[in-house]
Amino acid sequence: xxxxxxxxxxxxxxxxxxxxxxxxxxxxxxxxxxxxxxxxxxxxxxxxxxxxxxxxxxxxxxxxxxxxxxxxxxxxxxxxxxxxxxxxxxxxxxxxxxxxxxxxxxxxxxxxxxxxxxxxxxxxxxxxxxx
Numbered sequence: 001x002x003x004x005x006x007x008x009x010x011x012x013x014x015x016x017x018x019x020x021x022x023x024x025x026x027x028x029x030x031x032x033x034x035x036x037x038x039x040x041x042x043x044x045x046x047x048x049x050x051x052x053x054x055x056x057x058x059x060x061x062x063x064x065x066x067x068x069x070x071x072x073x074x075x076x077x078x079x080x081x082x083x084x085x086x087x088x089x090x091x092x093x094x095x096x097x098x099x100x101x102x103x104x105x106x107x108x109x110x111x112x113x114x115x116x117x118x119x120x121x122x123x124x125x126x127x128x129x130x131x
Contacts, residue, residue, distance in 0.1 A: 073124025
């Protein structure tokens with residue numbers, strides 16, 4: 001898949017251990033596959049974000065996993081139960097992916113597409129307020 005890469009995101013990913021690089025590359029491909037208009041940037045000094053009319057997701061490598069932060073206000077359905085944290089959070093949730101765990105690309109892609117649709121509808125704050 002071909003898409004415009006932010007070299008700062010490459011720098012973040014390339015500094016990680018190989019297993020975390022692999023996870024980040026897979027997630028990066030999935031978010032771009034969800035919509036070709038997704039753009040990459042760095043926020044909070046070093047954290048990769050993927051945006052389209054608002055935040056879609058962000059990556060943060062931890063010692064034993066990679067967090068994929070989902071910026072959806074808790075709206076996106078998760079029928080396959082891949083969301084691992086933030087279930088009661090009103091702004092976002094997380095999917096923690098550990099070394100050796102397969103990524104459920106279909107489920108994660110579905111969530112990305114739902115977040116993008118919400119962003120295009122004005123964002124989760126607008127959608128949940130009914131304005």
